[in-house]
Amino acid sequence: MTEQEGGAASDEGGRASSLWKPSNLELQRRKIRSDQNRRNIMIATISSFLVLGTLAAVLVTSPGWKSLTDTFFAWAYGFEILPKVILGFTTNILLTVIAASCVSVFGLILALTRTSRSPALTPFRLLATVYVDVFRGVPMLLIILLVGFGIPALRLPGLTRNVMVLGTTAVIITYSAYVAEVLRSGILTVHPSQRAAARSLGLTNFQTLRHVVLPQALRRVTPPLLNDLVSLIKDTGLVSILGVTDAVRAAQISSSRSFNYTPYVMAALLFLLLTVPLTRFTDHTMRKAIQRQNAQGLA
Amino acid sequence: MTTPVLAIENLRKSFGKDVVLQDISIDVPVHTATVFIGASGSGKSTLLRCINLLDGIDDGVIKLDGIEISDPRVNSDEVRRKLGMVFQSFNLFPHMSVIENITLAPIRVQGLSREQAREQAKELLIRFGLSDKADQYPDRLSGGQQQRVAIIRSLALKPRLLLLDEVTSALDPVLVNEVLSTVRDLKHEGMTMVIATHEMGFAKQVADEVCFLHQGRIVEYGPPSRVLENPTDPRTQDFLKRVHEAGRL
Ligand SMILES: Nc1ncnc2c1ncn2[C@@H]1O[C@H](COP(=O)(O)OP(=O)(O)O)[C@@H](O)[C@H]1O
Numbered sequence A: 001m002t003e004q005e006g007g008a009a010s011d012e013g014g015r016a017s018s019l020w021k022p023s024n025l026e027l028q029r030r031k032i033r034s035d036q037n038r039r040n041i042m043i044a045t046i047s048s049f050l051v052l053g054t055l056a057a058v059l060v061t062s063p064g065w066k067s068l069t070d071t072f073f074a075w076a077y078g079f080e081i082l083p084k085v086i087l088g089f090t091t092n093i094l095l096t097v098i099a100a101s102c103v104s105v106f107g108l109i110l111a112l113t114r115t116s117r118s119p120a121l122t123p124f125r126l127l128a129t130v131y132v133d134v135f136r137g138v139p140m141l142l143i144i145l146l147v148g149f150g151i152p153a154l155r156l157p158g159l160t161r162n163v164m165v166l167g168t169t170a171v172i173i174t175y176s177a178y179v180a181e182v183l184r185s186g187i188l189t190v191h192p193s194q195r196a197a198a199r200s201l202g203l204t205n206f207q208t209l210r211h212v213v214l215p216q217a218l219r220r221v222t223p224p225l226l227n228d229l230v231s232l233i234k235d236t237g238l239v240s241i242l243g244v245t246d247a248v249r250a251a252q253i254s255s256s257r258s259f260n261y262t263p264y265v266m267a268a269l270l271f272l273l274l275t276v277p278l279t280r281f282t283d284h285t286m287r288k289a290i291q292r293q294n295a296q297g298l299a
Numbered sequence B: 001m002t003t004p005v006l007a008i009e010n011l012r013k014s015f016g017k018d019v020v021l022q023d024i025s026i027d028v029p030v031h032t033a034t035v036f037i038g039a040s041g042s043g044k045s046t047l048l049r050c051i052n053l054l055d056g057i058d059d060g061v062i063k064l065d066g067i068e069i070s071d072p073r074v075n076s077d078e079v080r081r082k083l084g085m086v087f088q089s090f091n092l093f094p095h096m097s098v099i100e101n102i103t104l105a106p107i108r109v110q111g112l113s114r115e116q117a118r119e120q121a122k123e124l125l126i127r128f129g130l131s132d133k134a135d136q137y138p139d140r141l142s143g144g145q146q147q148r149v150a151i152i153r154s155l156a157l158k159p160r161l162l163l164l165d166e167v168t169s170a171l172d173p174v175l176v177n178e179v180l181s182t183v184r185d186l187k188h189e190g191m192t193m194v195i196a197t198h199e200m201g202f203a204k205q206v207a208d209e210v211c212f213l214h215q216g217r218i219v220e221y222g223p224p225s226r227v228l229e230n231p232t233d234p235r236t237q238d239f240l241k242r243v244h245e246a247g248r249l
């Protein structure tokens, strides 16, 4: 080691600390801490075994367990129909990508309209408020049914009857309202003094929004936006009600042929494959956001 | 006589029923500093915000280089480009590094290229002893350093007039001096300034003119040697006495 160098420059804080050896007291404390640690790990392990083990035992020994596994967890059959469900699931992914892109644009426009103070935009501000209130207040399934069956019923020439397009439209309409609210709350949390500073530098209203307000707002609402993305992925399954062959519908078709529910379980697993990592990632960004806020509070 | 950089005539400003400023008239000639003192709530911040067109006024005239800027037809973005403003709470942009904070307006407002703007920002950072902080984010700087970056940020636009609103009020006493000496340097270099402050010693050093604001009116003004050392108005005397006592505690 560099102990001689350290001794020569002992007035520099960093170097001097390399000479430090923990005191007996500190060594004792470390031993106590590691003992406590070991005991905590042991308690956690034992309690997990007890609780989870009991649950599993109750399930497996229940009288209906055998027939349950046969109808829900027939793995061989499950893998046989898996390609069909996966093919359906690509529709969910496609729908998610299209919807998420459109929702970002419409949601942002709605949020900006609602937070703007320009007098010229007053009627639009009113419309945006009504829009958000209505579509946040109605179950999405109803919107899907209304759009999916209502628009074709109008028999207007030029309007599509494609269920995929209609279903996606309904999802976009609804989620734009959700996302607009999240974005609006983010914009409102940026302190007015940030706007004042930007405007006093001669930035226009739009430049202030683009370079100062939105970047800060988006950072703050990343976790709730990711939450909405997880919900969006799940909710694309609802368009199956219009007859779109997504994962849910594909599973339903297989299931109704065989009177076995394993296809539903396979579809559920496919959704989980996507949503669980995203949820973990959301948690992670949320924790980092909180850390960052705390650090700013200290500074 | 040359036109003052800033001229205010009979300015009046109210928030609802509260009249916050009235009968405000001042001239700020080029290369001079006008310092506003007065109790908290006397209207100093509001006056600076009005000058910078961040708040509208109820009556009166504000002229910059002889041109009325309180005319509702003027483009307020263009006016603000000629004015620099530094706030009590720094208001650096937390999502941008120091150099990005400084170059934002020169790039977006003045249309400088990124390289030009960075070059100029680096020169300013060197001049004010902050060159090692260029790529840091604001939350890594001390309050004094943040406030000096905020000053540099408004200097980058080469303003005609600098507005400073209690730039040391949010700082620990030990950090106050580095910011004040930066302002003193600017004064020596001939920057025209309007300053609101609670630091009487500093006011004495930089002010060409001191205005004492009381409930939205200028009740006494003149050179610091007169207003701060031999005030004639009892309200000024009372205020200075209280500041003095607070300083001794
Ligand atoms: N946006 C506002 N709306 C209503 N009243 C305000 C607003 N800003 C300031 N005021 C009032 O104006 C008065 C002057 O405030 P300010 O200019 O901040 O004083 P100072 O900077 O001297 O402490 C205070 O009474 C304050 O309450």
Ligand SMILES: [Mg+2]
Pocket (backbone or CB within 6 Å): B041, B044, B045, B046, B166
């Ligand atoms: Mg103030």
